Amino acid sequence: MLTHKNIVVVGAGFGGMYTTKRLAKKLKKNHDVTITLIDKNPFMTMETSLHEVAGNRVEPEAIEYDLQRLFSRRKNVNVVTDEVFQIDRENKCVMARHGSYPYDYLVLGIGAEPNDFGTPGVKEHGFVLGNIEDAVRLRDHIDDMVRLGARERDPEKRQAYLNFVVVGTGFTGTEMAGELNSWRPELAQKYHLEPDDIKITMMEMAPTVMHMLDPNDAAKAVKYMTKHGIEIKTSTGVVGVHEDYIDLKNGSKFLTHTLIWTAGVKASSQADKLGFEQGRGGRIIVNEYSQIPDDPHIYVIGDVALYDEDGTGRGQPQVVQGAESAGKTAWKNILAQLNNQEPVKFKGNYQGFMVSVGPAWGVAYLLNTFHLSGFFAILMKDLVDMIYFIEIYSGYYLFHYIMNEWFRIKRPTLWRGNLNRYGNVLWTVPLRIFLGMMWLVDCWYKVQGSGSWFTNKLQLHFPWLVEATSGASSKAATSGASDKAAQSAPALFSLNYDYGHSPMAVFDQMPQWMQNITKIFIPNKVIALAAQKAMTVTEIILGLCLVLGFCTFVAGGLSAVFVAIFCLSGMNYWVNVWMVFAAIAVMNGSGRAFGLDMWFVPWLERTLGKARYGVMRPIYYSNNSDKK
Ligand SMILES: Cc1cc2nc3c(=O)[nH]c(=O)nc-3n(C[C@H](O)[C@H](O)[C@H](O)COP(=O)(O)OP(=O)(O)OC[C@H]3O[C@@H](n4cnc5c(N)ncnc54)[C@H](O)[C@@H]3O)c2cc1C
Incomplete structure (x- = not known):
């Protein structure tokens, strides 16, 4: 019978986080294994971005990733905030300030710290x-x-x-x-x-x-x-x-x-107190399986470990890719041990190096082939960071990373400041209200009189619907816009209505590909009548949302899509195309600047956050047994 196994990972840095995420996923159906992740901080620090905080580019919170959030969906992981000071190898127990944690397999990834080589002062x-x-x-x-x-x-x-x-x-x-x-x-x-x-x-x-x-x-x-x-x-x-x-x-x-x-860097000084054999820079010596040579139940990974692959005593580079490579060896070998399989050897996977010199310039050498500098090097650096969030399955922090690096910025980055979110969005509030009013005015004519879209009179003059009802040719059944254009004097491409001219429709007729798609959704008159009513109701809702600044991002996006669809349907004029761009512009948070979103969006964030990540517990709470 299989007994319950405890895997304890100490250190939620690049190596520890990667290892825990992989183990948690691979073992999610194995109820006989519990993983405990211990870090002295309640968050993972993106150490590679510390200079951005020191240089006042981003706030500290931008590079701290909450561990409870990162593991809220993983019922097999306990997140513990505690500082480990000793390992009792005899009793297989990790000793920390606020408790002790028994292990069957231990992964140690406590990182490195600056080394001043004893320089006075x-x-x-x-x-x-x-x-x-x-x-x-x-x-x-x-x-x-x-x-x-x-x-x-x-x-x-x-x-x-x-x-x-x-x-x-x-x-x-x-x-x-x-x-x-x-x-x-x-x-x-x-x-x-x-x-x-x-x-x-x-x-x-x-x-x-x-x-x-x-x-x-x-x-x-x-x-x-x-x-x-x-x-x-x-x-x-x-x-x-x-x-x-x-x-x-x-x-x-x-x-x-x-x-x-x-x-210079050396292994975390905590490593000196753990009783393992140490090499250069105080790093703990491991074998080719990333294990302590005389203890196959203890793995040491990342900056704190030294695997002397080439016999020079220098060890693998203390970089993120080194930490991940060792993390990979550790999780694979723990699974191998659980399943009585052969262990794998450490294989350093170094895809290149990137260094930024400020937020907008850098150099990179990738895949041992490509040398990049300037914009592309920084772009690659950002993309590599983003890939890390994909590797640890965190869409939430991927989103935040993009926001913090590209949008919530204090000074020009690789996008030269063009994406800066700190512009005053208040100035787009009048545009948002005007756009909303345009929808409402448009609908005013659609809800009353003989032209009402709520009667059983077909207003969507799509060729296949007209053919079906009157047998008229598709040529004759062109859009309302082109009907009007045909009646009056020459259609004019213009951004205003020119007296004596007919405004030009964006498309006189719906393009064939659009017809094919629309036919799937609106195949006959019955559905067309329902669709025209639903469209009118949606337009009214969009108008109200924009005027009131409620769900502005979604309302703006839908407005842009709607206007684009109207254009493609041969139902819209060039003079109205501005609405697309205005709709995109008001997605910049104008509802939060002055509108109901000021209250609604924070409420939504809180509620969705709670539903997805559960209630955030205080740090002194040390196990996840109440995870929902
Ligand atoms: C400013 C800076 C810039 C860098 N830039 C790059 C770069 O561009 N590219 C690159 O590849 N590498 C870079 N590095 C190096 C890279 O950050 C490290 O190689 C990497 O973080 C090592 O990962 P790790 O998992 O070994 O340790 P870390 O990421 O350091 O994580 C160690 C974790 O252990 C926890 N911990 C420590 N002691 C204890 C304890 N006693 N109990 C509980 N928890 C503990 C810490 O809180 C921390 O979360 C940079 C480093 C710095 C400092």
Whole structure:
């Protein structure tokens, strides 16, 4: 008989999240297995975007993904917010601050942290970028320094405030310097400075920079950065950090209050206390199955693990793709162990590298083939991030990612600010009301008198309906628009009604493909009569929704579709085509700016969120047994 098995995953970073999601899916029908995901935070942090918070591009919440939400549909996963400090291997139990968690299989993915290699003063006076708190602290400090610098009369002291030094030219350093540089004009404007008053300097101990990149890509990045005012000093070691200056290896001092240390990472210091054999940078040594060599029930993945594949002792790269590759080995091998199958070996799957230099420019090397820079590199970076949300099955956070990176932005991104949602949508409110009124006015004529669409008189002059009722040829049965056009003097393409002319219909006759589709939905007169009434009612509803700002996004979208259908049906004139564009324009949230959506949309979000994700529990609650 199969006994109940506990799989415990510690660390909901890139590796742990991926592993848990896969295990949860693969084991969803296996009621003999429970998965417990423990992280010290109630959210997953998208570490690769920390520089965006530190550089004030996005708010911290934009890169925090709530674990309860991510696993609300997975009844076989318990999400626990707790900090693990020990592993009792004898009793197979994970010890954390607020409880202990027995395991049959353990996956450890507690990540890495910045490594200052013991450089004096970094801890006390420097800044790092290892987690959300670091990023927020750095962001606030940068703003503070520019504010103080702008008031300082002493030129040397002022320069110390306005000098920002990034040590290290890896992923983190390059992206941080790029982000800070894109923030510079805004900071300068805010505190009445010239952008050049704020100086950004990157310092690199080695004679060359950006070693994770192909040399040509690195050269492009250097060219871009220097052109945009970032100074890059190579062969420059930082050996000491003080409150308002740093010591360089050549004996000189460099004035600054802000040293951002990105020159190295080591395994999370928690790893030192777990009793496993450690290699370079404190990383826990694993075998080719991503397991602790003498304990096949414990897997270690991601930045904290070291698999010495090539015998150099360096281990696999500490990047997202490395964490995912190890996560894949772990979940496959746990399933193999559960099913008494052969284990698989770790296989690093590295599809390329991408580095952003600010929100609108970057370099990328993909699939060992394509070198990209600028717009396409950033687009690829965003797409790769989006793929991650697909991999962890989260449409919700995919949507939020797109909104945060492309729409809710504070400064131009790869789309040059064209998608910015922070424009004042209030100005489209009059357009929304006018559009709604147009629908209502249109319907006013459709609900009364002899031309009413609510009588049994057919108003939809589609050829097959007319043929069926009167036997007339389809030629004779063209649209109302073209009937009128035929009666009066020449039809005129125009955006207004020109006196003495007939307005030109967008299509004189319904195109054949449209006829084929429409025939499926409106095959005969009985359905046509019902359809014309339903259409009129829908138009009235659309009009009211737009006037009142209720469900504006949907009403705007449907308006655009309706007008487009009328045009294709030979029932609409060029002069009315503006309605399509107006309808698209009012989908920008104009109902929330001034309309019922101000109350309705938040209510809907709350209600749907509750239905899909359940009630969010406080963090102190530590198991999911009440998951509905
Ligand atoms: C600023 C920055 C930029 C980067 N840019 C890139 C990039 O562009 N491309 C790239 O491939 N990589 C990049 N990286 C590296 C990448 O983020 C890491 O390789 C990746 O996050 C490693 O994933 P992981 O699962 O091992 O650990 P992490 O993602 O670090 O997750 C570790 C998790 O463990 C949790 N944890 C830690 N200790 C405990 C404990 N004791 N108890 C419970 N939970 C614990 C943490 O809260 C965290 O959620 C960047 C890193 C940084 C910092």
